[in-house]
Amino acid sequence: MNYFELFQIPVSLTVDTAELSVRYRDLQRQFHPDNVAAQSDAIKLASMQKTVEINNAYNTLKNPLACAEYLLMLQGIDLRSEQHTVKDTAFLMEQLEWREELDDLQNKPDESAISQFQSRVKQHYQRYFQSLERQLADAQFNEAADTLRKLKFIQKMKDELDKLEESLFDL
Structure with missing residues (x-):
């Protein structure tokens, strides 16, 4: 899953952080584990995993150096x-x-x-x-x-x- 696609923003080092924050909140509301509290354990686990993925993507894209590292990773260069x-x-x-x-x-x-x-x-x-x-x-x-x-x-x-x-x- 591509972080830029997840947040539906252009692939760029200079991310619009205001737009990123709005989309982050929307995704959190959509996939938050509380929304599936009455569902099966498998659905709750999937919701939790999606929330973790959203958090990781958000933290990566809002930090310019982490975003640059991610952009390079998309090109096959993994600095980590x-x-x-x-x-x-x-x-x-x-x-x-x-x-x-x-x-x-x-x-x-x-x-x-x-x-x-x-x-x-x-x-x-x-x-x-x-x-x-x-x-x-x-x-x-x-x-x-x-x-x-x-x-x-x-x-x-x-x-x-x-x-x-x-x-x-x-x-």
Whole structure:
């Protein structure tokens, strides 16, 4: 079952999240297990499985990186089960530098420095995401897979920076 077909939306990396949410609620109302509470166990199980499928599809399509990974999977590239890593040495060196900068900020938190670092990381994320959009639109799936791997690295860094920033408010 294709998630885009399930939600009756265009196959695209940029999903209209408002439309997705409306269709999600409609599907949940249609297939919710409470609707078949008086039915046989087999029908209740099928309803529960369909609800899980709807939830998985919704969570995948509303997250841009998960959606990109799903789009690649539809093209036969399954990043979840692969052993490939990023081979771009310049990118890997940059990640090592970022990791060192993050370590320094964790040891000596500086709100201004964290904010500046977040801004740089966000710019990189946006640049790579735009590349990913172009690559998917141009059916450059292997290149898109490589870009997605990089975006996952950057997303982890963004998440760690967010946690670090939040920890400053806990003090």
